[in-house]
Every structure is written in structure tokens, then in C-alpha cells.
Amino acid sequence: MEIRNIAIIAHVDHGKTTLTDALLRQTGAVTEEGVSMDSNALEQERGITIYAKNAAVFYPSADSGRAVTKINIVDTPGHADFGSEVERVLRSIDSVLLVVDAQEGPMPQTRFVLKKSLELGLKPIVVINKIDKPAADPARCEEHVLELFLELGASDEQANFPVVYAIGRSGIAKRRLSDESSDLTPLLEVILSHVPPASAAASENESVSAERGSRFQPFNLGYDNFLGRLAVGRVYDGAIAAGQVVFVKKPNGETRSGKITKIFTFNGLQKIEVESADAGDIALVAGLPDIDIGETVAASSDAEPLPAIAVDEPTIALNFLVNNSPFAGKEGKYVTSRQLRERLERELEINVGLRVQFSSADSFRVFGRGELHIAILLENMRREGYELQVSQPQVITREENGVKLEPFEEVIIDTPGEYQGVVIERLGTRGFFLRDIRLSDATARLSFEGPTRGLLGYRNQFVVDTKGEGIMSSRVLGFRPFAGEIKKRAIGSMISMATGKTLGYALWNLQERGTLYIGPGIEVYEGMVIGNTSKGEEMSVNPTKGKQLTNMRASGSDDAIDLVTPYTITIERGLEVMSDNEYLEITPESVRLRKQYLTENERSKARR
Numbered sequence: 001m002e003i004r005n006i007a008i009i010a011h012v013d014h015g016k017t018t019l020t021d022a023l024l025r026q027t028g029a030v031t032e033e034g035v036s037m038d039s040n041a042l043e044q045e046r047g048i049t050i051y052a053k054n055a056a057v058f059y060p061s062a063d064s065g066r067a068v069t070k071i072n073i074v075d076t077p078g079h080a081d082f083g084s085e086v087e088r089v090l091r092s093i094d095s096v097l098l099v100v101d102a103q104e105g106p107m108p109q110t111r112f113v114l115k116k117s118l119e120l121g122l123k124p125i126v127v128i129n130k131i132d133k134p135a136a137d138p139a140r141c142e143e144h145v146l147e148l149f150l151e152l153g154a155s156d157e158q159a160n161f162p163v164v165y166a167i168g169r170s171g172i173a174k175r176r177l178s179d180e181s182s183d184l185t186p187l188l189e190v191i192l193s194h195v196p197p198a199s200a201a202a203s204e205n206e207s208v209s210a211e212r213g214s215r216f217q218p219f220n221l222g223y224d225n226f227l228g229r230l231a232v233g234r235v236y237d238g239a240i241a242a243g244q245v246v247f248v249k250k251p252n253g254e255t256r257s258g259k260i261t262k263i264f265t266f267n268g269l270q271k272i273e274v275e276s277a278d279a280g281d282i283a284l285v286a287g288l289p290d291i292d293i294g295e296t297v298a299a300s301s302d303a304e305p306l307p308a309i310a311v312d313e314p315t316i317a318l319n320f321l322v323n324n325s326p327f328a329g330k331e332g333k334y335v336t337s338r339q340l341r342e343r344l345e346r347e348l349e350i351n352v353g354l355r356v357q358f359s360s361a362d363s364f365r366v367f368g369r370g371e372l373h374i375a376i377l378l379e380n381m382r383r384e385g386y387e388l389q390v391s392q393p394q395v396i397t398r399e400e401n402g403v404k405l406e407p408f409e410e411v412i413i414d415t416p417g418e419y420q421g422v423v424i425e426r427l428g429t430r431g432f433f434l435r436d437i438r439l440s441d442a443t444a445r446l447s448f449e450g451p452t453r454g455l456l457g458y459r460n461q462f463v464v465d466t467k468g469e470g471i472m473s474s475r476v477l478g479f480r481p482f483a484g485e486i487k488k489r490a491i492g493s494m495i496s497m498a499t500g501k502t503l504g505y506a507l508w509n510l511q512e513r514g515t516l517y518i519g520p521g522i523e524v525y526e527g528m529v530i531g532n533t534s535k536g537e538e539m540s541v542n543p544t545k546g547k548q549l550t551n552m553r554a555s556g557s558d559d560a561i562d563l564v565t566p567y568t569i570t571i572e573r574g575l576e577v578m579s580d581n582e583y584l585e586i587t588p589e590s591v592r593l594r595k596q597y598l599t600e601n602e603r604s605k606a607r608r
């Protein structure tokens with residue numbers, strides 16, 4: 001049976017997972033409605049793909065009379081913070097489906113994933129999706145995609161890409177816009193005709209393969225309660241078999257031995273146990289408890305290791321600490337530094353975009369690809385029962401040839417025309433400069449470049465400035481000379497000076513001074529940040545203070561209390577609004593903002 005290996009890549013929300021789900025349904029790999037590649041609870045809640053996942057379909061069907069081909073599909077994340085998930089997958093496949101929204105056209109992450117694909121010599125198939133959108137312009141979108149290919153230095157062969165037009169939600173694909181179509185057959189036929197068979201390279205070099213023996217390289221890791229660590233990867237040469245004794249080689253040549261106990265391949269979303277997996281197939285291997293991403297599993301001890309899987313460096317850093325607030329230990333199941341260390345060590349095994357320094361006993365320096373990358377890790381930890389606190393995220397700087405460097409990002413913003421002025425002004429004060437502006441009907445597309453520092457804490461302000469109608473996307477450009485001082489925080493903190501339960505009367509008086517993060521009836525402690533002040537200075541307040549009751553009724557002082565809905569702190573919001581002398585306290589039930597020093601005396605000493 002021939003095998004084709006493809007990855008589906010795109011900018012966030014351009015329809016990768018919806019298209020993959022439609023392919024699974026059409027080929028009969030999934031029969032139930034509502035079954036999706038986005039199986040993780042966080043993915044379903046947020047509507048985004050966070051983890052790269054594998055599936056396989058068989059086309060055409062066995063009763064068609066044609067030879068059946070197995071198509072291994074890897075669905076990848078579209079958000080820039082999870083770019084490392086995409087990078088490691090691209091090494092193991094033979095072509096990509098580049099999905100582009102017919103209305104939005106190429107976006108920052110489209111450029112990122114396409115650049116990685118072209119560098120590896122892959123020949124993409126372009127899928128212009130969502131052609132049924134009211135403002136869709138497939139012809140203009142195709143033109144912009146071609147411009148992007150040429151701008152990224154695509155070869156003539158790569159730039160001569162096939163184009164398929166699709167409505168992923170309805171499961172429809174066409175080779176020409178005028179064609180009649182009721183399913184995804186045109187897309188599947190393009191995959192068969194343009195993606196090279198995975199075993200072609202091995203069969204062309206049978207003598208080389210015989211010398212090398214079998215070689216397998218994992219690009220993803222999983223875990224099973226009975227089988228332990230599982231390695232998902234591609235068989236590059238020969239075949240691997242259950243019960244086989246193998247040698248695991250690091251990229252530097254360091255070798256250790258092991259034994260494969262079980263092998264699984266994919267059928268739809270299901271894992272099917274098999275005795276062996278042949279060259280070109282994507283398989284899941286059990287029995288190697290210390291296997292890592294990018295290592296080479298070989299039949300021979302003198303086999304040459306496959307090239308290492310490299311990913312881009314992290315851009316932000318923050319500290320993970322044991323929770324020591326007055327409410328510590330009330331909600332969490334795992335609260336000690338040892339438990340935090342073990343959890344971060346486990347995360348490092350599968351999260352290749354993460355780095356951790358374990359230099360301190362009760363504080364760990366964590367490096368990530370962006371605020372969302374860190375926020376997803378924290379959300380998963382709190383759902384597992386962990387309790388901790390984190391410091392304000394800071395960008396990673398480094399020095400080269402005596403020059404201080406920091407990460408820069410490209411930001412693309414789509415906003416209604418009336419808000420473009422305030423967006424340009426805000427980003428201008430944060431060190432960004434406007435590269436390009438394109439006007440289309442009532443909307444403007446603004447392209448900026450500037451330091452990552454300037455984006456920290458901006459997304460919430462952006463939503464307010466554009467009344468929720470703006471769309472912002474970004475990608476890391478690399479390290480450039482330090483951009484100097486950036487003044488971002490124009491608000492101060494409203495700090496509780498008492499411990500107890502908040503009262504509506506106290507909050508009613510405080511809400512005129514700024515924005516509250518909590519409502520009435522909430523337990524607070526001294527040093528907890530309960531809101532922000534619009535004037536920019538820190539203010540200690542008593543949110544537990546009740547009304548002074550007397551027997552006299554005074555005109556005007558017994559008005560009905562009218563509280564504004566509080567700005568509830570979530571993990572992402574907390575990482576955005578916190579200042580450098582605050583911690584974000586995260587427990588299974590609560591997310592609180594607090595000062596590092598809880599009492600006014602301690603804060604005064606620290607300032608001195």
C-alpha cells in the first residue's frame with residue numbers, strides 16, 4: 001500500500017481543523033458527528049488547536065476498484081506561540097496543505113509556517129478556504145499567496161503550486177471556482193497526484209537503506225498509564241518491529257540500547273496495534289521510557305543519527321514559585337516545590353518550545369514562546385490540582401558583539417477605519433513603527449514592527465480601543481538591537497489593606513477610583529490587588545468596610561448601591577495587567593493578583 005504524509009498548516013482560525021475533520025468524515029474514518037481533531041478540553045473551550053495531532057485516512061475506498069492509498073495527516077496549531085509544534089512536524093512529512101482564508105489572505109503565521117516548509121524543500125498545495133464568506137476574494141487571495149511565495153525565496157517548482165478552493169465547514173472542494181462539487185474528492189485527488197509516495201525515497205536507495213538498517217525519529221511524545229512514554233514519529237529506513245532490540249542515538253552520537261514492546265499505526269483517529277511499521281509510515285512506539293524528540297531509533301549501533309529537530313528560541317521568561325499567600329494550600333492538591341519541579345520536568349519532555357532553569361529550591365525560571373504559551377501551561381497545571389504563583393513576564397535579552405539585543409515582532413491589525421488612529425498612537429508609544437497600511441472598504445490593515453516588550457499587556461487595551469472589532473496577529477521576527485525605554489503602564493494598583501469578605505458598600509465607593517477586579521462577598525487578604533486606579537498611583541483601600549448604621553435616616557445617603565460588573569482576572573488577563581512588583585496567584589479555583597510584599601511596611605522597606 002502506498003503512503004502519503006501531509007501536514008495541514010495555516011494561520012490561526014483559517015480552517016485547518018475543520019478541513020481535517022471533513023476529510024475524516026468523507027473517507028469514513030469518522031462516522032459520528034461532532035468528533036473532532038481538537039480533542040483537548042482547552043482546545044474545545046477556546047476554539048484553537050494547541051497540540052499537533054495525527055490521523056490517517058484511506059482513499060479511494062476499497063470498493064472503488066482502485067489501489068487504496070493511506071494518507072497520514074498531521075493537524076498543526078495556527079497560533080504563533082505554538083510554532084514549535086509545527087516546526088518539529090514539518091521534518092517528518094512530504095508535503096503541506098497551506099490553508100489560507102479567502103477573505104483575510106496570508107497572515108503572520110501563514111508566513112512563518114510557509115517559510116519553514118520552503119526551507120525544508122517541501123512543495124505546498126494551497127487551499128483557499130472559506131470561499132463562501134461574503135467578503136471573500138479568492139483571486140486576490142491567490143495573488144497575495146504567490147507574492148508571499150516569491151518574497152520567501154520559493155523555487156520555480158515550489159511557486160508553481162496547485163490551488164484548491166474549499167468550504168471546509170461544508171466539506172466541499174473545487175479545482176476551479178466555476179466547478180460543481182459536493183465533497184472533498186478534488187482535494188484528495190490533488191493530494192494523490194502532487195504528494196510523493198513516502199516510500200519512494202527508500203525504494204530508490206534500497207542499497208543505502210540496507211546498509212543503514214531501520215531508522216525511526218520521533219517528532220511528538222505521548223503518555224499511557226500502562227505503556228509509559230510513547231514516541232510518535234516517522235520510519236525513515238527499513239522497518240521497525242515489536243520486540244526488536246534497538247539503539248537510541250542522540251544527535252551528538254551518544255548511544256544507548258532499548259527494546260520496542262508495542263507499535264501502533266493510525267486509522268482515522270484510532271491507534272491500531274501492528275507487528276511492524278514500514279519505511280515512510282508514521283507510527284507510535286512504546287517501550288523506550290527515556291526516548292526524546294529528535295533522537296534516532298536505529299537497528300544498528302553504528303547507524304548515522306538523523307539530523308536534529310531544531311526549534312526557534314523562547315522570547316519571554318518568568319518565575320514559577322511556591323504559593324505563600326495567606327490563602328495558600330486551601331484549594332490545591334500539589335503545593336510543594338518538589339511537586340512543581342516534577343510537573344515542569346514532565347512538561348519539558350513534550351513541550352519543545354519551553355525551557356526551565358532549576359537553579360533555585362523554591363523558584364523556577366521558565367522560558368516560553370509567548371504569553372499564551374505560558375498561560376496554557378498554567379491553565380493545564382491548575383486543572384490538574386497545582387497551586388503556584390508567577391512573576392511578571394519579561395522579554396529575554398542577550399548580548400552579541402557588545403550590542404544588547406531583544407526579540408522583535410511583526411504585528412498585523414485589521415480594524416474598522418475609525419479606530420486606526422488610536423491603534424497607531426498606542427503602538428507608537430510602545431516602540432512600534434508603521435510599515436504598511438492598506439485600506440479596503442471600511443476596514444484598514446496595518447502592519448507594524450517593534451519589540452516584543454511593547455506587546456506585553458497590550459492585547460486587552462487593543463480590544464477596548466477597537467470596541468472588540470479589531471483582529472491582531474503577530475509573529476516573532478528575531479533578535480534586534482534594544483529599542484530603549486518603553487512606558488506602558490498608565491494605571492496603578494488598588495491594594496486591600498484588610499483581610500476579610502468584601503462588601504458591596506465599600507466597593508460602590510471604590511469603583512469611581514478605577515476598575516475593580518472583584519465583586520462583593522469575595523474573600524480577600526492584606527496585600528491582594530483588587531483593582532486598578534485610573535490616576536496611575538498605588539492606593540491602599542479597605543474593601544471590607546461596611547456602612548456606619550444609625551437610627552437616623554439622612555436624605556441622599558441611602559441611595560441604592562449600583563455596582564459595575566468587575567473585570568474578572570483570568571490567567572491571560574493577569575499576565576497582561578500585573579506590574580513587576582506583583583505575583584499572579586493561581587489555584588484550581590481562583591486566580592488572584594497580589595503584591596510581592598503584602599504589608600505597607602514591607603513595601604516601604606523594599607522601595608528604600
